[in-house]
Amino acid sequence: MQKTFKNEKILFAEPLFQCDGLAGFTRSELYENAIHRTLRINQLKKEHNWTQEDFDIAIRCLNYEVGFVIHLSMFIPAIERLATDDQKAKWLPLAESYRILGTYAQTELGHGTNLMALETTATFDPRTDEFVLRTPQLSSMKWWPGSLGKTATHAIVLAQLIIGNKNYGMNPFMVQLRSLEDHMPLPGIIVGDIGAKLGANSNDNGFLILNDVRIPRENMLARNSKVTKDGRYIQTSTNKANYATMVLVRLSIIRWAEDTIKNGSLIAIRYSAVRRQSSLQAGGPEMQVLDYQTQQYKIFPSLAASYALFFTYEAMMKEYEIAYAQIMRGNNQLLGQIHGQLSGLKAFASDLVTYELEMCRRSCGGHGYLKASVVGETLLHTLPLVTVEGDNTVMYLQCARYLLKQIAKALAGQDVDEPTSYLKKDILSYTCPVQKGEHCTNPNYLLKIYTQRAHSAIASVARQLQFDLESGKDQSSAFNNNLVSLVQAAKAHCQLCLMKNFVESVSALERTCSENLASVLRQLCLYFGLHGIVTASGEFLESEAIGLQQLEWIKAEELKSLAAIRPNAVALVDAFDLHDQTVMSALGRYDGNAYQHLFEAAKREPMNQTQVPPAYYKYLRDLIKGQPLAKL
Ligand SMILES: CC(C)(COP(=O)(O)OP(=O)(O)OC[C@H]1O[C@@H](n2cnc3c(N)ncnc32)[C@H](O)[C@@H]1OP(=O)(O)O)[C@@H](O)C(=O)NCCC(=O)NCCSC(=O)CCCCCCCCCCCCCCC(=O)O
Ligand SMILES: Cc1cc2nc3c(=O)[nH]c(=O)nc-3n(C[C@H](O)[C@H](O)[C@H](O)COP(=O)(O)OP(=O)(O)OC[C@H]3O[C@@H](n4cnc5c(N)ncnc54)[C@H](O)[C@@H]3O)c2cc1C
Numbered sequence: 001m002q003k004t005f006k007n008e009k010i011l012f013a014e015p016l017f018q019c020d021g022l023a024g025f026t027r028s029e030l031y032e033n034a035i036h037r038t039l040r041i042n043q044l045k046k047e048h049n050w051t052q053e054d055f056d057i058a059i060r061c062l063n064y065e066v067g068f069v070i071h072l073s074m075f076i077p078a079i080e081r082l083a084t085d086d087q088k089a090k091w092l093p094l095a096e097s098y099r100i101l102g103t104y105a106q107t108e109l110g111h112g113t114n115l116m117a118l119e120t121t122a123t124f125d126p127r128t129d130e131f132v133l134r135t136p137q138l139s140s141m142k143w144w145p146g147s148l149g150k151t152a153t154h155a156i157v158l159a160q161l162i163i164g165n166k167n168y169g170m171n172p173f174m175v176q177l178r179s180l181e182d183h184m185p186l187p188g189i190i191v192g193d194i195g196a197k198l199g200a201n202s203n204d205n206g207f208l209i210l211n212d213v214r215i216p217r218e219n220m221l222a223r224n225s226k227v228t229k230d231g232r233y234i235q236t237s238t239n240k241a242n243y244a245t246m247v248l249v250r251l252s253i254i255r256w257a258e259d260t261i262k263n264g265s266l267i268a269i270r271y272s273a274v275r276r277q278s279s280l281q282a283g284g285p286e287m288q289v290l291d292y293q294t295q296q297y298k299i300f301p302s303l304a305a306s307y308a309l310f311f312t313y314e315a316m317m318k319e320y321e322i323a324y325a326q327i328m329r330g331n332n333q334l335l336g337q338i339h340g341q342l343s344g345l346k347a348f349a350s351d352l353v354t355y356e357l358e359m360c361r362r363s364c365g366g367h368g369y370l371k372a373s374v375v376g377e378t379l380l381h382t383l384p385l386v387t388v389e390g391d392n393t394v395m396y397l398q399c400a401r402y403l404l405k406q407i408a409k410a411l412a413g414q415d416v417d418e419p420t421s422y423l424k425k426d427i428l429s430y431t432c433p434v435q436k437g438e439h440c441t442n443p444n445y446l447l448k449i450y451t452q453r454a455h456s457a458i459a460s461v462a463r464q465l466q467f468d469l470e471s472g473k474d475q476s477s478a479f480n481n482n483l484v485s486l487v488q489a490a491k492a493h494c495q496l497c498l499m500k501n502f503v504e505s506v507s508a509l510e511r512t513c514s515e516n517l518a519s520v521l522r523q524l525c526l527y528f529g530l531h532g533i534v535t536a537s538g539e540f541l542e543s544e545a546i547g548l549q550q551l552e553w554i555k556a557e558e559l560k561s562l563a564a565i566r567p568n569a570v571a572l573v574d575a576f577d578l579h580d581q582t583v584m585s586a587l588g589r590y591d592g593n594a595y596q597h598l599f600e601a602a603k604r605e606p607m608n609q610t611q612v613p614p615a616y617y618k619y620l621r622d623l624i625k626g627q628p629l630a631k632l
Helices: 008-012 019-024 027-047 052-061 069-082 085-096 239-274 293-328 335-363 365-369 375-386 392-411 418-424 437-441 443-470 475-481 483-510 515-535 537-542 548-574 594-604 614-624
Strands: 102-105 121-125 130-134 154-163 166-176 189-193 206-210 213-216 225-227 233-235
Touching: 008 027, 008 052, 027 052, 069 085, 069 102, 069 154, 069 239, 130 154, 130 166, 154 206, 166 213, 166 239, 239 293, 239 335, 239 375, 239 548, 239 594, 293 335, 293 483, 293 515, 293 548, 335 365, 335 375, 335 392, 335 483, 365 375, 392 418, 392 443, 392 483, 418 443, 418 483, 437 443, 437 548, 443 475, 443 483, 443 515, 443 537, 475 483, 483 515, 515 537, 515 548, 537 548
Parallel strands: 102 154, 121 154
Antiparallel strands: 121 130, 130 213, 154 166, 189 206, 225 233
């Protein structure tokens, strides 16, 4: 599924990219190693004439265990999206050649979600033609930005623009943090690392205090708004245009989520094919645990999610490219649509994979708790995806806000955006397409069920909001009263998007691939659809997209499809074409020698490098020999 990386052999021939050693690394070593890796990939890019796409795939092959993540994923894209042509000409070549190292400093100790409430100020001083940047109190210090702690020489700082006594809202400013001579913080800047995290510890997420730091007026990134020498504020685009970098990163998170769940499902499925435990027949040979229906029930959702997210990322990438091209030409017509879609899908994708990865970990039994299994490590690395780039609840609510606008348009007989075109249908004329058991095997029927459920969830919360407003509640309490239903409506829309992308992509592939392959993909798509209905059955029933009889058929078909997927499960994860060095798991190796690799990993354990541990001489010797213990 991943475009085969023709240079994989070159990459993994280097000891630097052989990951087995990372487990015993300290934070400093992880940090240094990550930087070393990115610089070496850059050298390889030059040595072998790799394209930017090759470079990006190399980073994915290394599971993003590289340095300068925010420099590459936010700092450079922010310059591209928020700077004028002159500013781009000045900063992009420096950033692209790593002569300046950047971060995106938006979140503060006191606020991450509510951007309007950010406290950092950039006050224009017309006497010197400068902005004065200030974090006025403890809660205003920047807190979290990746690479800020120890690496970044520059930051794009998001701050409230103040001219005279007037606040013109959040705007981006290029601020130099450290000397390019000796890397020391510049005057007025206090900067450091925020401390160890649950995962992603190669990254130096940092804090930043700005004490009246002066930057030239030209350092305000001025593609969307600028300040003239005489202190006039000129806005050339919507104030939301400065949020453009976040939209891109939300798209990247869908891909990140896809990559991690592919790893998880691959490890769980390969290991479950190797692992034998018990038997259903007395005295019979022990079964591969993958043959237990319960094991399939635990793991196949992650297999199906891997493919669903792959197709959804591809579809969203196309939508994004169209929107981005328009936006860069100054046409913001698609801004609301792409923001609404990507905020919901970022949340849905990250929710889905963090849940399923834990299922993958559990399916590996005790060995899943070993670092060498890598599933747990992957989960820890993936957990922040539900928070970064907008907490998921808040992102669902952004998506819901978009859906409410769309349904209002539909009800008023106006045109709606293509991804919400289903809202134009007559919701009352729906009849469930599944009228007998065998109808459940038609993915297009399931798609109709998903559509009705999403439509109904959105219509229902829109009605309830209307009712609350008409009963005298003010706007904000009416909204607060319906937040849970709004999130549910957004989830229903996102789940429909995944199902739709899956069904449409498989139909498109059917035209070009063999019937054997097509039928395997159709089966997986069908399973994805059935499983989604069963896990949210309450909502599907409540929306009357299905009745109890349909649920019974769908449940039965879901179980049947587990058995149908089983013979192809290993091939379906092999098809991800992931190198052992990418997956890094002792349990999920291509050769299936899970036990041998686990033992090798144990032998490499630093604790095993001496037979007798230092603690023996300190405590154990006297204890074992019955000697009185020294005062401890
Ligand atoms: C959207 C908000 C929640 C609210 O914003 P406002 O207060 O301005 O909204 P309003 O309610 O007034 O208006 C809503 C209005 O605006 C439109 N809108 C909102 N956002 C956008 C947008 N992006 N584009 C277009 N339009 C937008 C919306 O549609 C409404 O329009 P209408 O009025 O017409 O209806 C906002 O405050 C918000 O977005 N908050 C979230 C903040 C956020 O996302 N911060 C991100 C900080 S950077 C970050 O987190 C970086 C993460 C690292 C990413 C690396 C890749 C992931 C890897 C993670 C895994 C390992 C980690 C390794 C890296 C590391 O450690 O760093
Ligand atoms: C690993 C990692 C890397 C990061 N990298 C960066 C970076 O490079 N640059 C950067 O600027 N930031 C970065 N961040 C910060 C990140 O963007 C924020 O943490 C994120 O946007 C969430 O904001 P918050 O922490 O303020 O959460 P909060 O908003 O405080 O959320 C706390 C709780 O309140 C709820 N809540 C908040 N507002 C609402 C609302 N309006 N309605 C309903 N519920 C609400 C949330 O759902 C959540 O349950 C990073 C964070 C992490 C964990």
